[in-house]
Amino acid sequence: MSEPQIKNMEDFAAISGISRPTISKYFNDPASVRKTTRARIEAALEQYSYRPNIYAINQNRRQTKNIGLVVPNLTDPFFAGIARTIEGMILKAGFNPLLLSSHAGPEQEIANLDSLRAIKPAGVLLAPLGRASDVARVAEFADEVPTVLFDANLEGVGEAFFGSDNDQSIELIVEYLCRTGEPPVFFEMKTPINPNAYKRRTAYIATMERLDQEPHLIQADGEGWDFEEIGFREGTRLIANRLLPTNTVLCSNDRLAIGFLSTAYESGLRVGLGAGSALRVAGHDNHPFSQYTCPSLTTVSQDYDSIGARSVETLLGLIESGRRAKSRDVTLFEGRLIMRGSA
Amino acid sequence: MSEPQIKNMEDFAAISGISRPTISKYFNDPASVRKTTRARIEAALEQYSYRPNIYAINQNRRQTKNIGLVVPNLTDPFFAGIARTIEGMILKAGFNPLLLSSHAGPEQEIANLDSLRAIKPAGVLLAPLGRASDVARVAEFADEVPTVLFDANLEGVGEAFFGSDNDQSIELIVEYLCRTGEPPVFFEMKTPINPNAYKRRTAYIATMERLDQEPHLIQADGEGWDFEEIGFREGTRLIANRLLPTNTVLCSNDRLAIGFLSTAYESGLRVGLGAGSALRVAGHDNHPFSQYTCPSLTTVSQDYDSIGARSVETLLGLIESGRRAKSRDVTLFEGRLIMRGSA
DNA sequence: GTCAAAATTTTACGCGCGTAAAGAAATAAT
DNA sequence: ATTATTTCTTTACGCGCGTAAAATTTTGAC
Numbered sequence: 001m002s003e004p005q006i007k008n009m010e011d012f013a014a015i016s017g018i019s020r021p022t023i024s025k026y027f028n029d030p031a032s033v034r035k036t037t038r039a040r041i042e043a044a045l046e047q048y049s050y051r052p053n054i055y056a057i058n059q060n061r062r063q064t065k066n067i068g069l070v071v072p073n074l075t076d077p078f079f080a081g082i083a084r085t086i087e088g089m090i091l092k093a094g095f096n097p098l099l100l101s102s103h104a105g106p107e108q109e110i111a112n113l114d115s116l117r118a119i120k121p122a123g124v125l126l127a128p129l130g131r132a133s134d135v136a137r138v139a140e141f142a143d144e145v146p147t148v149l150f151d152a153n154l155e156g157v158g159e160a161f162f163g164s165d166n167d168q169s170i171e172l173i174v175e176y177l178c179r180t181g182e183p184p185v186f187f188e189m190k191t192p193i194n195p196n197a198y199k200r201r202t203a204y205i206a207t208m209e210r211l212d213q214e215p216h217l218i219q220a221d222g223e224g225w226d227f228e229e230i231g232f233r234e235g236t237r238l239i240a241n242r243l244l245p246t247n248t249v250l251c252s253n254d255r256l257a258i259g260f261l262s263t264a265y266e267s268g269l270r271v272g273l274g275a276g277s278a279l280r281v282a283g284h285d286n287h288p289f290s291q292y293t294c295p296s297l298t299t300v301s302q303d304y305d306s307i308g309a310r311s312v313e314t315l316l317g318l319i320e321s322g323r324r325a326k327s328r329d330v331t332l333f334e335g336r337l338i339m340r341g342s343a
Numbered sequence: 344m345s346e347p348q349i350k351n352m353e354d355f356a357a358i359s360g361i362s363r364p365t366i367s368k369y370f371n372d373p374a375s376v377r378k379t380t381r382a383r384i385e386a387a388l389e390q391y392s393y394r395p396n397i398y399a400i401n402q403n404r405r406q407t408k409n410i411g412l413v414v415p416n417l418t419d420p421f422f423a424g425i426a427r428t429i430e431g432m433i434l435k436a437g438f439n440p441l442l443l444s445s446h447a448g449p450e451q452e453i454a455n456l457d458s459l460r461a462i463k464p465a466g467v468l469l470a471p472l473g474r475a476s477d478v479a480r481v482a483e484f485a486d487e488v489p490t491v492l493f494d495a496n497l498e499g500v501g502e503a504f505f506g507s508d509n510d511q512s513i514e515l516i517v518e519y520l521c522r523t524g525e526p527p528v529f530f531e532m533k534t535p536i537n538p539n540a541y542k543r544r545t546a547y548i549a550t551m552e553r554l555d556q557e558p559h560l561i562q563a564d565g566e567g568w569d570f571e572e573i574g575f576r577e578g579t580r581l582i583a584n585r586l587l588p589t590n591t592v593l594c595s596n597d598r599l600a601i602g603f604l605s606t607a608y609e610s611g612l613r614v615g616l617g618a619g620s621a622l623r624v625a626g627h628d629n630h631p632f633s634q635y636t637c638p639s640l641t642t643v644s645q646d647y648d649s650i651g652a653r654s655v656e657t658l659l660g661l662i663e664s665g666r667r668a669k670s671r672d673v674t675l676f677e678g679r680l681i682m683r684g685s686a
Numbered sequence: 687g688t689c690a691a692a693a694t695t696t697t698a699c700g701c702g703c704g705t706a707a708a709g710a711a712a713t714a715a716t
Numbered sequence: 717a718t719t720a721t722t723t724c725t726t727t728a729c730g731c732g733c734g735t736a737a738a739a740t741t742t743t744g745a746c
Contacts, residue, residue, distance in 0.1 A: 008732050019695045024734065034693060034743085054461045055402040056732035060701055075423045075631070084418060084446060096458075099442060103427060115439075118397045228635050258635050265637035266684070288418070292571050292601050294608035294637035341609075351702050362725045367704065377712085377723060399702035403731055688746085695740065704731085713722070 006050040016044030027052050058120070067095045067315065068116040068124035068145075070109070072152070073225055074101035076255070077288045079127070082151070082304050086125060089312040095122065104193075104225040106132045113141040123315045126158065127151035130194045146324065148315045150307055152195050159318055159325040162311045162333070164302040166196055169335030170203035170250075173282055173300050175211070176337055177248050180273060181280055183213040185245055187238075187260065188252035189230060190219035197252050200284065204250065216245050220256075231259025239267045248280040248343065254290045254299055257283030261293050261342065271295055272341050280343035284335075295341030303333040349393040359387030370395050401463070410438045410658065411459040411467035411488075413452070415495070416568055417444035419598070420631045422470065425494070425647050429468060432655040438465065447536075447568040449475045456484040466658045469501065470494035473537045489667065491658045493650055495538050502661055502668040505654045505676070507645040509539055512678030513546035513593075516625055516643050518554070519680055520591050523616060524623055526556040528588055530603065531595035532573060533562035540595050543627065547593065559588050563599075574602025582610045591623040591686065597633045597642055600626035604636050604685065614638055615684050623686035627678075638684030646676040 006012045013020040018041055026033050026041050033041070058064045067090050071079040083099055090097040098119065102109035109129055116124055123146040128138060130152040141147065142158045149158040177184045186204040188197060201217065208215040220234035231251065238244055251257035261271060261281055270277045272295050283290060286301030310331060318325060349355045356363040361384055369376050369384050376384070401407045410433050414422040426442055433440040441462065445452035452472055459467055466489040471481060473495040484490065485501045492501040520527045529547040531540060544560065551558040563577035574594065581587055594600035604614060604624055613620045615638050626633060629644030653674060661668060 010732080020733085021696085021735075022694060025694095028734085036742095037694080051461065053402065053732055055398045055463075056701090057734080059396065059398040059402060059703090059732085060734040062734090074417060075420055075427060077418055077420050077423070080418045080420070080423055084444070101427070118394065120398075228632075232635065258632075262635040262637060262639070266639075289571075289601075289632055292575065292605040294605060296605070353702080363703085364705075364726085365724060368724095371704085379712095380724080396702055399731090400704080402702085402733090403704040405704090690745090691743085693740100693742070696738085697736100699734105699736085701734085702731100704729105706729085707727090709724105709726080711722105711724070713720100715720075716718080 006048050009050075009052060012044070012048065012050045015048055016041055018044075024052075063122045063319075064120050065095050066098055066119050066121040068098050068100065068112075068119075068121045068126075070100045070102060070112050070116070070124065070126045070128075072102050072109075072127055072129045073104045074099075075103075076225070078254075078285060081288060082127075082308060085304065086308045086312060089308060090125075093312065093316055095316075102129055104129065104132075106134050110134055110137050113138065116145070117141070121145060122319045123147065125150060125311055125315060128154050128157075130154075130196075131191075132193050146315065146318045148311050148318075150311045153330065154195075156328065158328070160311075160314050160329045160331070162307045162314070162331050164196065164307070165332035165334050166199035167203045167206070168332075169284065169300040169302070170200050171207045172335060172337050173250060173284070173298075174204060174207040176339075177250060177280065177282060177343060178211055178213065180343075182246040182248045183208065183211070184248040184250035184280075184282065185216040185218050186252065187218045187231075187234075187249050187256060188220070189227075189256075190221055191223070192252065193223075193225070200252050218243070218249075227253060227255035228259035228262070231256035232263045233259075235260035235263040236267075239263060239269060244279075247278060249282070251281065251283045254283035254285045254287035254297060257281055257297055257299070257342075258287070258289060258293055261295075261297070265294055273343055282343040286338050290338075291340070293342065298340045298343040299338050300335040301338050302335055306333045349391050352393075352395060355387070355391065355393045358391055359384055361387075367395075406465050406662075407463050408438050409441055409462050409464040411441050411443065411455075411462075411464045411469075413443045413445060413455050413459070413467065413469045413471075415445050415452075415470055415472045416447045417442075418446070419568070421597075421628055422494075424631060425470075425651060428647065429651045429655060432651060433468075436655065436659055438659075445472055447472065447475075449477050453477055453480050456481065459488070460484070464488060465662045466490065468493060468654055468658060471497050471500075473497075473539075474534075475536050489658065489661045491654050491661075493654045496673065497538075499671065501671070503654075503657050503672045503674070505650045505657070505674050507539065507650070508675035508677050509542035510546045510549070511675075512627065512643040512645070513543050514550045515678060515680050516593060516627065516641075517547060517550040519682075520593060520623065520625060520686060521554055521556065524686075525589040525591045526551065526554070527591040527593035527623075527625065528559040528561050529595065530561045530574075530577075530592050530599060531563070532570075532599075533564055534566070535595065536566075536568070543595050561586070561592075570596065570598035571602035571605070574599035575606045576602075578603040578606040579610075582606060582612060587622075590621060592625070594624065594626045597626035597628045597630035597640060600624055600640055600642070600685075601630070601632060601636055604638075604640070608637060616686055625686040629681050633681075634683070636685065641683045641686040642681050643678040644681050645678055649676045 087097045100112040147158040149161045153161045205215045222230040283299040290297035430440045443455040482500045490501040492504045496504045548558040565573040626642040633640035
């Protein structure tokens with residue numbers, strides 16, 4: 001491909017017959033140089049493969065092209081999917097995404113932010129852990145680096161927040177469940193990590209009251225992110241001791257529902273809306289796996305295309321302007337009912 | 344915390360009363376300086392928080408401390424889990440892991456390797472796509488950067504390979520299935536992406552013949568990584584048309600089994616080993632969700648702690664020595680039978 | 687062909703750090 | 717206390733690139 005080894009921009013400038021500053025300009029924005037010189041550069045580029053040293057670039061630029069993307073837990077395919085979508089959007093905008101998972105731990109979340117500090121990102125998209133987060137330190141970070149929050153809101157932290165409208169989505173599914181059968185109990189964790197869970201609880205109670213139904217909360221013990229296990233364990237207890245006041249269970253999220261369905265199956269309880277069914281179960285999130293539960297899970301899908309797109313847009317806008325947000329906007333997107341076999 | 348702003352090592356050297364080269368030495372290895380000076384540096388470090396600029400460091404060091412970690416598909420929680428484990432090992436060794444997902448596409452796999460080239464990693468751990476991989480270009484990369492393969496082997500590529508012993512693990516589960524009921528048919532994709540799938544097919548046939556049983560392959564059409572969907576679709580066809588020659592199905596991997604179990608449930612077929620069951624289903628991999636299928640899935644767990652540990656060890660050894668491997672070792676680890684409800 | 691505008695070249699400096707070499711200072715050994 | 721050894725300081729250069737300013741060339745409009 002290349003006989004003389006090109007080791008830096010100087011070499012490449014010499015061999016391509018263009019001055020180094022122009023080469024530099026080209027790499028920062030190929031459209032910023034005259035068409036003819038651009039063609040010459042690209043011709044040379046094909047002959048002698050050369051790429052600028054990214055470390056030298058980032059040392060000298062006022063800003064890197066890096067954008068941090070932090071999700072609470074990559075092991076959860078729900079977040080893995082979101083991360084992938086957002087990564088694509090960042091790439092398309094000409095930035096370099098850096099994906100980090102907090103592995104469900106606040107220490108790791110802070111460690112991730114520290115790692116990001118080291119690479120001096122132009123901005124960060126953060127889906128925080130929520131209640132478990134070290135809010136003060138996250139806020140400190142968001143003060144240094146333009147940060148947009150998504151998925152879980154930490155009040156006042158970051159330039160903006162984009163998430164789901166839990167009021168709307170819970171109302172949607174509660175109304176559906178009431179319309180098609182017995183009103184649901186709400187199955188959740190006693191002390192959820194995620195702030196969305198609190199909103200869903202409140203939304204459930206509000207909707208039930210509006211529909212003149214009595215709300216029933218069933219709260220599982222257990223901490224952490226092992227939702228399936230908690231759903232299974234607590235579900236087993238509920239079923240064995242016949243603690244369910246109705247035959248309809250709305251789970252705070254799909255992963256709890258997956259665990260619950262698993263124990264319902266083992267107990268021989270038939271789940272679904274048919275005549276022969278003893279139980280209806282619904283979830284929330286449209287988890288990738290919810291399609292393959294037994295029966296497939298009725299749930300609400302969050303509009304993560306919009307959440308991702310708007311988060312990225314907003315962050316890029318801030319980066320481009322070089323300013324911080326005038327006000328901290330909170331934008332919520334509506335969910336969509338996914339009717340399947342379980343309810 | 345700090346009154347005068349420390350903007351570089353020079354400033355920090357001045358304010359801490361230590362010369363800059365010694366500070367540099369300290370950051371490259373805190374143990375390389377005298378205990379008393381180390382204490383002085385660390386005292387100053389607490390007073391005036393300072394961290395060396397990573398871009399300047401990497402521009403000047405002969406080698407970075409970066410290690411690339413490429414997995415085929417982070418959306419698959421199986422790989423997300425492995426990635427997390429390996430990330431931890433890399434961190435513990437004092438290196439900086441960079442996690443990339445090929446998103447099940449060969450273009451993305453090559454793009455990931457290109458991204459890694461840009462950051463000049465000391466080494467790379469690569470779980471390739473397999474059949475879909477652009478082997479020539481992956482090999483080219485592995486020629487430039489010390490690369491250890493794991494999970495899926497590409498013959499001759501990289502310094503070493505660590506994976507699962509499919510012969511052993513398939514023999515294990517086939518024997519178990521034969522011992523406890525009817526001999527299994529093997530349910531797989533016609534043209535699998537993953538080389539392990541081919542090995543499993545061969546191992547199945549070999550074991551069946553050794554046990555004087557007739558092997559039956561059932562091969563689903565369909566490409567890509569949407570295994571659950573393929574398992575569901577093909578399973579539906581098999582069940583509806585009564586194409587299963589026995590009541591026992593061994594799936595090439597758990598995700599196929601998850602889809603298959605889903606359609607079996609919908610068809611009203613009772614799966615399990617009890618008397619009332621019409622079907623036994625087993626998988627392979629011990630996928631995180633296999634515990635929550637209905638019924639829970641009997642499968643084989645791969646020894647990913649060992650695979651990860653040995654992969655990391657080997658790569659670090661190569662990096663430390665600065666040499667390439669004398670020979671390309673292939674090391675396979677044994678699987679462990681996970682007996683659950685489905686078979 | 688003339689001329690203003692746009693693009694490029696020349697020259698030069700700076701970014702923050704690794705690292706080498708030689709001399710000075712601190713430590714350990716006798 | 718003297719010497720040998722280790723560690724530190726001083727000085728200096730280089731890494732590969734961004735970027736600024738002035739001089740020069742090219743381009744496009746007339």
